[in-house]
Amino acid sequence: MKIVNILLLLATFLSAHAVSITRFPANNARNINPDTHLVLTFPEQPVLGTSGKICIYDASDNRLVDMLDLSIPPGKTVGTKGPASPDSPVPYEYKSGHFTNVNTKPGTPSGVALPTTTEYQLTIIGGFTDGFHFFPVIIHGNTATIYPHNNLLEYNKTYYVEIDPTVFALTNGGFSGIKGKNGWPFTTKKTPPPINAAQLVVSADGKGDFNTVQGALDFIPDKNPKRVTVFVKKGKYEEIVYFRNKSNITILGENKEKTVVFYPNNEVLNPHPSNVGTNELPGTFPSRRAAFSVDNCQGIHLVNLTIKTTVKGQAEGLLLTGDKNIVDNVIIVGSGDALQVNGTAYFINSQIIGDGDTVLGRGAAFFDHCRFDSQSIFMWIRNTSANHGNVCVNCIFNATGKQETEIARAPNNRGKSYPNAEAVLINCALSGVSPIGWGTIGDSTNIHYWEYNSTRLSDGKPIDVSKRRPASRQLTMEKDADIITHYSNPAYVLNGWIPAMKPIILSQPASTVAKTGENVTFGAKATAVPEAKYQWFKNGKIIAGATNANLILKNISLHDAASYTVTAKNSSGSAISKAATLNIK
Numbered sequence: 381m382k383i384v385n386i387l388l389l390l391a392t393f394l395s396a397h398a399v400s401i402t403r404f405p406a407n408n409a410r411n412i413n414p415d416t417h418l419v420l421t422f423p424e425q426p427v428l429g430t431s432g433k434i435c436i437y438d439a440s441d442n443r444l445v446d447m448l449d450l451s452i453p454p455g456k457t458v459g460t461k462g463p464a465s466p467d468s469p470v471p472y473e474y475k476s477g478h479f480t481n482v483n484t485k486p487g488t489p490s491g492v493a494l495p496t497t498t499e500y501q502l503t504i505i506g507g508f509t510d511g512f513h514f515f516p517v518i519i520h521g522n523t524a525t526i527y528p529h530n531n532l533l534e535y536n537k538t539y540y541v542e543i544d545p546t547v548f549a550l551t552n553g554g555f556s557g558i559k560g561k562n563g564w565p566f567t568t569k570k571t572p573p574p575i576n577a578a579q580l581v582v583s584a585d586g587k588g589d590f591n592t593v594q595g596a597l598d599f600i601p602d603k604n605p606k607r608v609t610v611f612v613k614k615g616k617y618e619e620i621v622y623f624r625n626k627s628n629i630t631i632l633g634e635n636k637e638k639t640v641v642f643y644p645n646n647e648v649l650n651p652h653p654s655n656v657g658t659n660e661l662p663g664t665f666p667s668r669r670a671a672f673s674v675d676n677c678q679g680i681h682l683v684n685l686t687i688k689t690t691v692k693g694q695a696e697g698l699l700l701t702g703d704k705n706i707v708d709n710v711i712i713v714g715s716g717d718a719l720q721v722n723g724t725a726y727f728i729n730s731q732i733i734g735d736g737d738t739v740l741g742r743g744a745a746f747f748d749h750c751r752f753d754s755q756s757i758f759m760w761i762r763n764t765s766a767n768h769g770n771v772c773v774n775c776i777f778n779a780t781g782k783q784e785t786e787i788a789r790a791p792n793n794r795g796k797s798y799p800n801a802e803a804v805l806i807n808c809a810l811s812g813v814s815p816i817g818w819g820t821i822g823d824s825t826n827i828h829y830w831e832y833n834s835t836r837l838s839d840g841k842p843i844d845v846s847k848r849r850p851a852s853r854q855l856t857m858e859k860d861a862d863i864i865t866h867y868s869n870p871a872y873v874l875n876g877w878i879p880a881m882k883p884i885i886l887s888q889p890a891s892t893v894a895k896t897g898e899n900v901t902f903g904a905k906a907t908a909v910p911e912a913k914y915q916w917f918k919n920g921k922i923i924a925g926a927t928n929a930n931l932i933l934k935n936i937s938l939h940d941a942a943s944y945t946v947t948a949k950n951s952s953g954s955a956i957s958k959a960a961t962l963n964i965k
Contacts, residue, residue: 399423399554405566405586413586414533414568415595418526418541424550425522432544434516434526439538439561446471446532448501448516450547455500455513455649471529496650496668503529505594506622508675512668513650517547518618524548525618531598535572540565572599578608584615593631593641597623604628612685614638620645622668624675632884633685636709640686643671646695646715665722670699671714677702683907684886688713692735696720704877708907709886714738717760721745724767726870726879728909736781737789743802744768746870746879747775755781757819759788761801769802769828771873776837777805779812789819791827802828804867806855811837815847822851830855832864882953883908889944889960894936896964902931904957906948912955917945938964 404419405412418434420426434448496502496511503514518525533539541564545557558564573580573589580596581588588611590596596610607628614634620643633639650668665675671689673696674680680702687710689695697714700707701722710730712719718734721741728748732738736756739745743763747770752758758777763769779785787810791801808831818829832855834843845854855864866872870879889902906912906929916926919942923931933940941964946957 399550399552401555403564407564407566409566411569412566413589413591413595414535414537415530415598416533416586416591418528418564420524420526420548422522422524422548422550422555424552426519426524426548426550426555428517428519428524429546429549432546433542434544434547435542436528436533436539437542437561439540439565442561445539446528448526448528450516452501454515456651471532503527505530505620506598506624506675508622508624508666508668510653510666510668512620512622514620515644518644527619530594533568535568536570538565538567575599575601576606578606579611580608581611581613582617583613584617588613592619593617593621594619594623597621597626597629600626600629602626607679612639612641615640617641618643620671622670622673622675624677626674626680627678629677629679630681630683630881630884631685632681632683636684636711637686639684640688641672642686642688642690644691645669645671645689646691646693648693649691665699665701665720667696667699667720669694670696670720672697673699673701674705675699675701678704680705681881682707682710683881683884684709686711686713688733689715691715696740700725704874704879706879706881706909708881708909718754721770724874724877726874726909729907736785739770741770742767743770744873744875745770746873747772748870749774751776751778753778753780754785755779756785757787757789758785759803761788761791761803762798763800763802764798765800765826767875768873769800769804771802771804771806771867772808773806773868775805775808777808777810777813778837781812784812784814786814786819787817788829790821791819797822800826800828803830804828805831805834806864806868807833807835809835809837809840810843813843815844817845817848818852821849827851829853830863830867832856832860879909880952881907881909883912883948883950883955885948885955885957888958889931889946891961891963893963893965896937897935900933900936900940900962902933902944902946902960902962904929904946904948906955908948908950908952910950912948912950915947915949917947918942920945933962936962936964940964 400423402421429450431451436446438445500513501516502511505512516527540561543558548555582590582593582596600608602625604627609630609632612633621641647669652667672687688697692715694716695714696717697712699720703723705725707727707730713733715735717740718738719732725745727750731751733753737760738754739759744767759770761769788803791798821827829852836843883906885906887905889904894900914927914929916923916931941962943959943961945959948955
């Protein structure tokens with residue numbers, strides 16, 4: 381009998397360890413952020429099953445904290461409708477017109493939109509209790525990322541994870557599930573960061589204050605009066621980001637190209653609420669289809685990162701609603717409507733990439749030294765007479781499709797007209813724009829489809845505008861100097877708001893070792909609105925005349941061995957770089 385028991389235990393052990401699977405968090409890991417995803421890396425690409433459950437339990441009392449049921453389809457993009465079975469509850473209850481987390485405090489419904497349904501996977505993001513459909517597991521290569529429902533895990537808790545064998549399939553059949561309190565336990569951090577912290581760090585590897593961008597944003601109180609910086613370290617953050625009623629937040633990426641927030645979200649997975657229609661309500665815009673949504677927020681600064689959707693269809697990379705928001709040095713990638721802007725927003729040194737109708741919205745939006753890459757029509761503008769539309773100064777319009785396209789389409793949508801639609805281009809370079817330039821305008825005299833000094837992107841020469849639509853207008857300095865001056869001023873376009881953002885050091889000067897007689901260059905890069913002025917220091921003392929982003933030291937001697945810093949300053953404040961040391965050998 382003992383031999384039989386030993387053999388059974390050995391068989392169980394070998395079955396459970398048939399393949400080597402790396403886990404994040406690791407078994408028995410401590411100090412884990414409660415917003416963590418669960419990540420399994422297999423020796424081969426796993427196949428996601430259509431049945432089975434992933435469960436998270438509180439180890440102190442074995443209470444079921446969260447459950448993901450793979451028999452429920454993510455949304456209309458996958459499978460058919462399949463309501464949750466009675467023994468597989470989604471961790472939400474429906475009361476008074478919206479969903480609430482069973483285990484946490486209620487969130488905030490949109491006030492106008494119908495909630496989504498439980499026929500598909502459902503999660504609450506940013507307290508938006510009308511709900512989102514989502515993918516409970518996403519597989520890339522050999523790595524499967526599991527997405528627990530938001531805000532169910534707590535600080536100072538030990539949890540354990542169980543996964544049914546049918547959740548993942550391998551060619552060798554080596555995955556037999558994870559079971560029991562010792563199967564995959566981990567313990568969360570004892571306490572959150574200080575509620576009044578001026579900076580929160582997001583790092584996908586768990587070494588920051590939060591693992592996810594959404595986790596950091598959920599932590600910041602609504603209408604926070606003091607600015608908080610959410611510093612997002614280099615990495616890939618595959619998550620729907622949605623936050624509303626926030627203010628004074630700077631979301632700063634460590635690297636524009638290597639800090640990437642993305643998700644396969646679109647109108648199919650998360651359709652626009654059917655009862656809202658074209659919704660012209662001020663303030664909030666309850667759309668769920670964007671990868672990154674800023675809703676009814678003020679003073680949000682998005683800086684130095686990439687935001688994108690990874691699927692086709694009507695799918696904004698960024699949907700920005702609110703007032704006095706700034707987007708600086710950001711790459712935005714979407715499909716259909718890549719960027720939607722509702723409310724006053726200032727864009728500078730940013731790139732917007734889309735398939736067509738690339739910029740949508742009600743404005744007002746001012747684009748300064750931005751680049752638009754679009755396979756089809758660049759803009760679909762819907763502003764009313766209450767505010768300006770899209771104004772682009774010193775921008776690039778680059779058509780990436782096989783055929784020439786137009787700057788903006790006809791100002792109507794499903795029978796609804798926008799007779800005050802406005803798109804003004806000043807000193808912009810164009811490529812791939814058709815000779816007519818603009819979509820059908822009709823007989824409205826209120827449309828502002830205007831250009832001044834449009835040039836060819838290829839060689840900088842003036843564009844032949846002789847075939848532009850008659851209802852559009854070519855501005856000239858002789859006749860329209862006041863108009864050109866006004867529309868070149870962001871405050872005029874943005875309802876009197878003067879965009880302002882204190883300097884942020886994006887790249888630091890690096891320490892170096894050099895020989896006497898060599899030339900040495902220290903470089904730094906700052907972003908600011910308005911543009912910052914630089915001043916270099918040697919051992920804390922001003923270097924006269926060193927007021928460029930780069931400091932060049934020629935024919936160095938032992939006297940130059942020192943610590944160098946640079947200050948970037950504008951009317952909103954200043955920032956100082958880290959010290960860079962020059963050692964002479």
